[in-house]
Amino acid sequence: MASKEGRRRLAWMLRANRKLASSENCRSARQFTNQLRKLRPTLAPSQVTRWETGKTSAGAATVRHYEQILGLPDDSLVSAYEAVGRFWNCSDAIAPATATESSKDLHELIEKSHTSGAMTGREWRRLSRMIQARPGLVLHPPRLWTTIMHNLLNELATAEDRAWLVRQEAISRLAEHPVAASFAVRACIDIADDPATPVCIEPISLLDASRLPEATTYLVDLIRAAPDRRPLTGALLAITAKARRGHFTLKTHGALADALRDLTSTAVHHRALNALVDDTRLILGPKPYSPYDATIVTACRTLGLATQRRVDAHLDTEDTVLNDILQDALFSANPDRRLYAAFLLAATPYRTALAHALVDVHLGVSLGRDLPFEHGLQLLAKLRVPDHRALARRLLLSRAQPHQVRHAAAWACVHSQGRLDDMTWRRILAVQFELASVRPGALDTDILLGLVYSIGTDSHVPLLRELRDDRRLPPRSRHLANWWIDRIHATRSGS
Structure with missing residues (x-):
C-alpha cells in the first residue's frame, strides 16, 4: 500500500x-x-x-x-x-546501483571523502552508489569506514535543501550495505550519544535504514528510557519507518507496543511529541493509516485550488494529488511524513504559488488549531521563498504573539531561504529576552535555543561568540553557539 x-x-x-x-x-x-x-x-x-x-x-x-x-x-x-x-x-x-564505474574512480572518491567538507553532494551520491554496487567491499584498515561515516554525518548536520537530501540518501544506502552498515549504525549512535553534539534527531532517525539488531536494540532502549524529547523524537521516527518496512520481529513489535503504552509526555510544549507517540502506536497497530477528517480535507482543497489558480488562471482540472500531499505536509503528526511531502511540493513549479497561497489562505486564517500554524511555517521554510523570512521576522519582533507562535517562528528560521542580518537578529534577541523576563513561559528555553540555531545557520560568528558568553542564555544554548562557531570555522577552512 x-x-x-x-x-x-x-x-x-x-x-x-x-x-x-x-x-x-x-x-x-x-x-x-x-x-x-x-x-x-x-x-x-x-x-x-x-x-x-x-x-x-x-x-x-x-x-x-x-x-x-x-x-x-x-x-x-x-x-x-x-x-x-x-x-x-x-x-x-x-x-541498487550496478558496478559500472571503475575501481580507480571508487578509490579516488574514498580518498577524497576522508577530507572533511571536500565532497560535493553529487560525489557523495556517486560514492554511496558505487559502494552499494559492491556488497563485498572491505576497507583496510576498518577505521576508514568510520571516517567516511562521521564526515558524511557532520556535513548532513549543517546541509540544506537538496544538499541535505542527497547526503541523507547516501548515509541510508551505506546503512543498508552488508559491510558498511555496522559502521554507519555505530557512527549514528556515537554522534547521537555525544553530549558535545547538539544534533541528535537526524542520526537517530537514520537508523531506520538498517536491519542490524544493534540499531533496533538502541531504539527500543531509547523508548524505554523516555529521554529528552529530541532523542525520543528521533527514535519514534525511526521506529515508524522500520515498522512500515517490516524490520521488526513479533517479539520486538510486542516490546515496542509495551514501551509505547507506558510512555507519557504531559508537558504542554510536548504536544507535538504526544501526537507523534499516538501516530507511532497507530503505525504499530492493525490499521496503520486513517483518513484525515473532513475539516482538514476541505482546508487543503481550498489551499490547493488557490495554489493552482495562481499557476493557471484558467483552471479546468483540480489536482487532487496536490491536495492529498498538502494534507500530509500540514496535518500529519509524523515530522518525516510532513518533511517529505514538503520536499515533494518544493520540487514542482507549484512552489512559489503555494508559498503565496499558504500565507494568504492558511497562515492568514485561524483553523482553530495550534499545530497546523507551526506546520505551515515549516512548510513555508521548505518551499524556500523570501516570504518565509519576512513572516518569521515580523512574528519574532512582535511583543503581542503567544509563546506557541514565537516558538514556531524561531525554529522555522533554521536552514531556510535567505538570511537575516546581524542587526535584525540583535533586535529579535532583545525582544525575546524581554518577553522571557516579563512574560515567562514553558517554551522560553526552547525559543532561545531555536534562535541560536537559526543564527548559526545564518553564520553570524561575532554574534555567536557573544551568545556563547551570554549568561542570560541557558547552558544548552551557549553550548550550541560554540558548536556552530566550530562548525563554521571547519567549513570555511575545509579542514
Whole structure:
C-alpha cells in the first residue's frame, strides 16, 4: 500500500513539472516524448504517460533526463525522487546501483571523502552508489569506514535543501550495505550519544535504514528510557519507518507496543511529541493509516485550488494529488511524513504559488488549531521563498504573539531561504529576552535555543561568540553557539 501511494506521488512530481513547464514543447506529452527519444531512441510512445500515472516506475536515470529537458538544476528532481521513494518504500525508486564505474574512480572518491567538507553532494551520491554496487567491499584498515561515516554525518548536520537530501540518501544506502552498515549504525549512535553534539534527531532517525539488531536494540532502549524529547523524537521516527518496512520481529513489535503504552509526555510544549507517540502506536497497530477528517480535507482543497489558480488562471482540472500531499505536509503528526511531502511540493513549479497561497489562505486564517500554524511555517521554510523570512521576522519582533507562535517562528528560521542580518537578529534577541523576563513561559528555553540555531545557520560568528558568553542564555544554548562557531570555522577552512 505504501509503495502504491509513493509511486502515485512520484509520478505526480514528474507530471507537474512537465505540464507546468515554461516551454510549450514540454507541456505536450508527444513533443516531450520526441525530445526524450534523443536520449533514449527506443522509447515507446506511451511511456511518458505510464511514468506520469505511476503505472511504471521511471527510475533515477529517467528523472535526470526530465531535469535535462526541462532545464532544471542537477539533482533538483533526482534528490526528491530518491528520498521520497525511500520514505514510501518504493523499491524501484531506490533500486541498487550496478558496478559500472571503475575501481580507480571508487578509490579516488574514498580518498577524497576522508577530507572533511571536500565532497560535493553529487560525489557523495556517486560514492554511496558505487559502494552499494559492491556488497563485498572491505576497507583496510576498518577505521576508514568510520571516517567516511562521521564526515558524511557532520556535513548532513549543517546541509540544506537538496544538499541535505542527497547526503541523507547516501548515509541510508551505506546503512543498508552488508559491510558498511555496522559502521554507519555505530557512527549514528556515537554522534547521537555525544553530549558535545547538539544534533541528535537526524542520526537517530537514520537508523531506520538498517536491519542490524544493534540499531533496533538502541531504539527500543531509547523508548524505554523516555529521554529528552529530541532523542525520543528521533527514535519514534525511526521506529515508524522500520515498522512500515517490516524490520521488526513479533517479539520486538510486542516490546515496542509495551514501551509505547507506558510512555507519557504531559508537558504542554510536548504536544507535538504526544501526537507523534499516538501516530507511532497507530503505525504499530492493525490499521496503520486513517483518513484525515473532513475539516482538514476541505482546508487543503481550498489551499490547493488557490495554489493552482495562481499557476493557471484558467483552471479546468483540480489536482487532487496536490491536495492529498498538502494534507500530509500540514496535518500529519509524523515530522518525516510532513518533511517529505514538503520536499515533494518544493520540487514542482507549484512552489512559489503555494508559498503565496499558504500565507494568504492558511497562515492568514485561524483553523482553530495550534499545530497546523507551526506546520505551515515549516512548510513555508521548505518551499524556500523570501516570504518565509519576512513572516518569521515580523512574528519574532512582535511583543503581542503567544509563546506557541514565537516558538514556531524561531525554529522555522533554521536552514531556510535567505538570511537575516546581524542587526535584525540583535533586535529579535532583545525582544525575546524581554518577553522571557516579563512574560515567562514553558517554551522560553526552547525559543532561545531555536534562535541560536537559526543564527548559526545564518553564520553570524561575532554574534555567536557573544551568545556563547551570554549568561542570560541557558547552558544548552551557549553550548550550541560554540558548536556552530566550530562548525563554521571547519567549513570555511575545509579542514
